[in-house]
Amino acid sequence: MRGAGEATRARSLRASAARGAAMAEKRPPRPQGTALIYDEAMTRVRLLWDDPECAIEVPERLTSTYARLCQRGLAQRCVRLPVREATEEELEMVHSPEYVAVVKGTQAMSKKELQTLAQQYDAVYFHPSTFPCARMAVGATLQLVDAILTGAVGNGMALVRPPGHHSQRDAANGFCVFNNVAIAAEYAKRRHGLQRILIVDWDIHHGQGTQRIFENDPSVLYFSWHRYEHQSFWPRLQESDYNAVGQGPGRGFTINVPWNKIGMRNADYVSVFLHVLLPLAIEFDPEFVLVSAGFDSGIGDPEGQMEAMPECFAHLTLLLLPLARGRLCAVLEGGYHLRSLAECVCMTLQTLLGDPVPALSGDPAPCLSAVESIQNVRAAHARHWASLGHEDAGPVLTPSTQHPLLGAQPTAATDGPGPILDELLSCPPCFPCTGIGLAAPDSASSLHLPPTVLRERGGALSKEEAAACSRLDSAFTQDQTQAALGKLLALLEKILSGQVRAGIAATPTVAAAAIMALRRGLSFGSRSRLLCVAVGDLDIPEDLRDNGQILVFHIGGEERPEGTPSPRCICLGGPQATEPGNFRLALLSLILPVAYSFQPELVLLVLGPGYSLQGLDMELLTRLLQGPARGRMLVLLQDSEISLVEALAWALEGKALPSTLGPYLSASPKQALAITRLCRQLQPDWPMLQVSVN
Ligand code: X5A
Numbered sequence: 001m002r003g004a005g006e007a008t009r010a011r012s013l014r015a016s017a018a019r020g021a022a023m024a025e026k027r028p029p030r031p032q033g034t035a036l037i038y039d040e041a042m043t044r045v046r047l048l049w050d051d052p053e054c055a056i057e058v059p060e061r062l063t064s065t066y067a068r069l070c071q072r073g074l075a076q077r078c079v080r081l082p083v084r085e086a087t088e089e090e091l092e093m094v095h096s097p098e099y100v101a102v103v104k105g106t107q108a109m110s111k112k113e114l115q116t117l118a119q120q121y122d123a124v125y126f127h128p129s130t131f132p133c134a135r136m137a138v139g140a141t142l143q144l145v146d147a148i149l150t151g152a153v154g155n156g157m158a159l160v161r162p163p164g165h166h167s168q169r170d171a172a173n174g175f176c177v178f179n180n181v182a183i184a185a186e187y188a189k190r191r192h193g194l195q196r197i198l199i200v201d202w203d204i205h206h207g208q209g210t211q212r213i214f215e216n217d218p219s220v221l222y223f224s225w226h227r228y229e230h231q232s233f234w235p236r237l238q239e240s241d242y243n244a245v246g247q248g249p250g251r252g253f254t255i256n257v258p259w260n261k262i263g264m265r266n267a268d269y270v271s272v273f274l275h276v277l278l279p280l281a282i283e284f285d286p287e288f289v290l291v292s293a294g295f296d297s298g299i300g301d302p303e304g305q306m307e308a309m310p311e312c313f314a315h316l317t318l319l320l321l322p323l324a325r326g327r328l329c330a331v332l333e334g335g336y337h338l339r340s341l342a343e344c345v346c347m348t349l350q351t352l353l354g355d356p357v358p359a360l361s362g363d364p365a366p367c368l369s370a371v372e373s374i375q376n377v378r379a380a381h382a383r384h385w386a387s388l389g390h391e392d393a394g395p396v397l398t399p400s401t402q403h404p405l406l407g408a409q410p411t412a413a414t415d416g417p418g419p420i421l422d423e424l425l426s427c428p429p430c431f432p433c434t435g436i437g438l439a440a441p442d443s444a445s446s447l448h449l450p451p452t453v454l455r456e457r458g459g460a461l462s463k464e465e466a467a468a469c470s471r472l473d474s475a476f477t478q479d480q481t482q483a484a485l486g487k488l489l490a491l492l493e494k495i496l497s498g499q500v501r502a503g504i505a506a507t508p509t510v511a512a513a514a515i516m517a518l519r520r521g522l523s524f525g526s527r528s529r530l531l532c533v534a535v536g537d538l539d540i541p542e543d544l545r546d547n548g549q550i551l552v553f554h555i556g557g558e559e560r561p562e563g564t565p566s567p568r569c570i571c572l573g574g575p576q577a578t579e580p581g582n583f584r585l586a587l588l589s590l591i592l593p594v595a596y597s598f599q600p601e602l603v604l605l606v607l608g609p610g611y612s613l614q615g616l617d618m619e620l621l622t623r624l625l626q627g628p629a630r631g632r633m634l635v636l637l638q639d640s641e642i643s644l645v646e647a648l649a650w651a652l653e654g655k656a657l658p659s660t661l662g663p664y665l666s667a668s669p670k671q672a673l674a675i676t677r678l679c680r681q682l683q684p685d686w687p688m689l690q691v692s693v694n
């Protein structure tokens with residue numbers, strides 16, 4: 001009986017797999033397009049009286065940002081969606097009818113009355129256009145949600161005013177009237193039937209409104225970082241600290257990262273994403289990502305006083321895109337330095353469009369205070385999330401920024417980076433060269449590839465190259481191998497000289513090809529840094545393993561006896577290393593932090609013989625490794641694996657993953673221990689590995 005049942009099951013599985021394949025052929029390979037929503041109507045609200053606290057929330061925030069998007073040619077590349085005003089019913093998904101009525105009443109108020117009403121709230125102003133504008137900010141956000149969730153576009157951004165994340169069920173707060181993002185999350189649940197939504201609030205203020213709306217709700221994972229300075233910064237709430245993790249069934253679904261010092265930089269932000277947000281977000285496996293995209297966390301902002309550069313937001317966006325099949329909806333919140341705001345929005349939108357990210361500038365070491373915050377949040381969440389369950393560091397008891405007797409030290413007021421800021425912002429954005437090169441046998445022509453893929457014809461090898469090849473590869477005499485290696489070298493040449501940004505090369509002998517490519521990369525420039533991530537069985541010669549210019553990760557190869565690991569050749573051996581749970585832990589906690597610390601000019605990804613990464617993990621790896629090297633990557637694979645080229649090409653092209661990452665798969669305790677130990681040993685060499693101060 002049992003045998004027959006299983007046979008039936010197997011048959012129906014095969015049948016459904018075949019159906020899946022047939023469908024996969026018909027539907028467009030990847031979701032397309034990035035939407036932009038903006039309407040001048042939202043510039044109508046402005047402050048009508050004197051109030052220094054609210055004076056920074058000006059209409060020019062939208063007009064100058066939009067002008068810059070047009071100037072950069074980014075707005076033109078987006079799908080434009082029309083705005084609409086949200087209905088009162090939609091507003092009431094989050095707000096009380098009484099509060100909606102109060103805001104509605106402002107349309108007919110005199111300036112005096114508006115001012116009196118505003119005084120009932122903290123840091124708020126009203127204008128006769130507040131109600132229609134705030135409804136439009138919500139409506140614009142919902143239009144974008146609809147477009148993404150119906151598949152009309154892949155992702156998008158809404159430029160809106162007033163902002164939303166401080167707004168609560170019954171109260172306006174911090175320039176916010178209706179909570180655009182919270183309503184969008186509720187709407188996605190009720191109208192689109194979603195069950196898991198991630199809200200990433202990278203504005204520099206705590207979105208206490210959003211937190212309160214969802215603090216009991218396990219279907220919404222809310223992440224916020226914010227300037228805190230031990231509760232001395234607005235809105236000065238205890239509930240913004242790392243130990244506020246949600247309530248009741250929502251325990252664990254609120255993540256707060258307090259910044260206890262100003263001046264946080266690129267490395268601090270990216271570290272928090274790698275070591276706090278991403279592990280939990282991947283475990284949560286959202287169906288949709290909403291970003292409360294405030295840019296007062298960027299350099300120059302008078303509120304935040306932080307020093308993260310515009311390109312940092314490109315990296316933050318890139319790190320979120322592998323989630324939820326790339327279904328990401330960014331909604332403007334704060335951002336008060338007009339130039340910085342515009343640049344940061346450009347970086348975000350450019351990344352949503354799939355462009356490669358610029359290099360992350362500055363020292364890759366997070367500061368002490370940031371590491372303390374990371375340690376504290378991870379300790380607070382260790383009991384709620386399996387992905388942090390192997391965490392052994394407790395919270396920091398006496399933070400470096402806090403005097404044990406006096407409490408928080410006031411931070412001296414600074415003008416931030418001052419005059420150098422203009423210079424920093426005026427660097428022309430490096431528009432990356434486009435194009436993906438493909439060096440593969442002709443059989444690859446039946447694949448469905450992005451239109452930008454350029455087929456490499458290749459040339460004959462020089463005598464020396466041919467000699468080197470035959471030494472490396474005993475099969476080299478065969479024409480096929482020779483042609484493949486010729487194509488590979490020609491492609492690498494184009495990448496090194498900047499004619500194409502990235503490439504894929506399929507050869508009959510990937511091990512030999514990898515060594516040739518590394519040697520060629522080495523000889524290109526004596527100061528160039530090459531990151532090689534090799535998966536599978538591969539033997540990399542000694543001189544390439546401990547070379548100042550090359551950093552090798554060898555994953556899933558032969559297991560070697562434990563010794564002191566070399567900081568330049570990091571091995572995670574054995575077949576277990578490529579199992580999804582183990583691999584994803586290694587990727588976030590080890591590979592990416594080291595890669596960001598190393599700052600390579602080029603990444604060589606080698607899928608060697610015996611390689612056994614899941615398809616989705618291979619795409620995840622390809623997509624995320626584009627961060628540290630400005631999208632410059634060459635993937636080498638065995639020509640018998642030619643079917644992988646399709647997924648690789650779309651990933652290199654910046655397109656979203658074809659599915660969500662799926663239910664959480666935990667790392668084995670043994671592998672988690674091995675990875676944690678490696679991280680600790682390598683920390684002195686690669687500062688972004690740090691997750692605790694002890
Ligand atoms: C959306 C936003 C900030 C309010 C600051 C009040 N609000 N001091 O950035």
Ligand code: ZN
Pocket residue numbers: 203204205294296333334335
């Ligand atoms: Zn803000």
